[in-house]
Amino acid sequence: MRPWSCLLLLSIACSISSLAQTPVIPHAGETIEVSIVNIDTVVTDKHGNRVRGLGKDDFEVYENGVRQPLTNFAEYGTEAKASSAGTVTAPAAEAAPRTAPLPPPAQPRTIIVFVERFQLPSFRSDPLFAAMKKLLHETVRKGDRVMVVTWNRGILGMRQEFTDDLVRIDKAIEMIAGRTTTLNHDPIADLEQEVDSIQAFEAESAAMNAGRISTSDMTNESGLSFFVEQMARFTAKDAYLDEKRKVETLNALMRSAGGEEGKKVLLLATHRLSMYAGAEALFAAGATVLPADFKNQFDGRLLIRSLIETANQTGFTIYPIYAEGLSMTSGATSELRARQNKPIGYEYLVLNNETPMLEYVAKETGGSAAWGSNDVTKLMPNVGEDLDSYYSLAYRATPGKATARKIEVKVKDPKLVVRARTQYMPKSDTARMDERVIATLFGNQPPASFEVKVRLAPPKLDEQKRYIIPVTIEVPISALTTLPAAGNVHNGAFTVYMAWGAVLGGLSEPHRDTKQFSIADADLAKAKGNYFTYQVGVASATPYLRIALGVYDEVSKDYALNLIDLQPAMKRK
Secondary structure, rough: OOOOOOOOOOOOEEOOOOOOOOOOOOHHHHOOOEEEEEEEEEEEEEOOOOOOOOOHHHHHEEEEEEEEEEEHHHHHEEOOOOOOOHOOHHHHHHHHOOOOOEEEEEEOOOEEEEEOOOOOOOHHHHHHHHHHHHHHHHOOOOOOOEEEEEEEEEEOOOOEEEOOHHHHHHHHHHHHHHHHOOOOOOHHHHHHHHHHHHHHHEEEHHHOOOOOOOHHHOOOOOEHHHHHHHHHHHHHHHHHHHHHHHHHHHHHHHHOOOOOEEEEEEEEOOOOOOOOOOOOHHEEEEEOOOOOHHHEEEEEEEEHHHHHHHHHHHHHEEEEEEEEOOOOOOOOOOOHHOOOOOOOOOOHHHHHHHHHHHHHHHHHEEEEEEEEEHHHHHHHHHHHHHHEEEEEEEEEEOOOOOOEEEEEEEEOOOOOOOOOEEEEEEEHHHHHHHHHHHHHHHOOOOOOOOOOEEEEOEEEEOOOEEEEEEEEEHHHHHHHOOOOEOEEEEEEEEEEEEEEEEOOEOOOOOEEEEEEEEEHHHHHHHOOOOEEEEEEEEEEEOOOOEEEEEEEEEEOEEEEEEEEEEEOOOOOO
């Protein structure tokens, strides 16, 4: 099942006669809310030991190179022993002992566990998933929220919606662990068979041509023959599309919890988060160099940058892990060893295309990365310590546009190492409304200011065999705020937000459409008893999906939210 192919059919009608077309109302996307920026910060010594006992004056925070005064400071931690490097500074050691301040109240935690389909033998996967379960058992408290999802080449599996029930969380992770040891179809294996066939054909062709130029002599920058490279590029196209859909889905998952308070973590177990999507296809075909045009066409860095920006906007710290590592080792299963016909160095080339992106994502969002099941297993306790032991710094964001601001956190002691997110993304009103709608899609609907009526018509198949689901929204005019304007009229505007997806399948990006209106003063009282009608058609490969709707009043900033769930009840084992 692929992500939905969607079509919006937009129209608006009003039950009153005086509807103008050119009122001037500010749009939500033009404004941002000046807010407090919270930066969770981990400090270690040069050996990686946690440094505790630092105070507010030990930190400096810079936004776009300008130092910002801290408005809030707190240290969260367990009773574990502190590193001697950070227990006290030299001047503080000479000072009179101080009364220890009361610990700050525990913050709620939101954890998204995202596991992409990969294959490992049980002796490697069992410790990995056991460490994951141990992490959650040691960190999840009553009131925390954990979601478990899977990804398998375009299919999003909602294995467990947000919960603090460790029994249900364990079952979801155990189900994923069981699948990890089973045979997984690898598109690269299909490519290898095609390459073998092409190379055999080219060898026969060269022999028949007896010295004349043949297709096997027509090599490219990659060092591959024309037909072999084209076959590899065809596989790479699918890989790029999958990486794009995967990043869009990860962004949606983080936005679904963007409005939540407290610490937020994305534990991202990925099979591919590539610098150049699909590069493994060329490597498997025998290339050791990626052509320049291939890099341009399949550059995944912009996708990954959007993942970082979403994480920094929603407050998520990402811990990317590449559990397979150098998977074709002597310890691999017989099925894996049977596929070890790739060029020497293939695994290292793939690893070098993956690990820089993992480290980049971790560094920019304040997390840590690991590759190989052993290192990933060792990472899990560090993730737990990050959840329990850190410094929370806060400052008031400088007013400005909703663009990225560079953040740098420093400590006075140059021997200490600081880990924190490196970017702050202010939220516009549009971004906040996007988050509310996506949260509604995931069953996390925030309270709304007013209500709208939603009517559905039976789905219809179009010429392309897509299901068109007609949706009608009735927006009460009495719920909208209008402003008096010249010409004896009242102006107003509202924006309709939509996002859709399914328990199994893809997720759409949020769609928005703003409608401005003008009502004559003489008709205003009568209009308050009527409504605007907004019609939209959603085109999908299946009629079974969820549609989240939001209506935002551009004047008052009040909003309404609705969820239409057309999916049959899912039976979970």
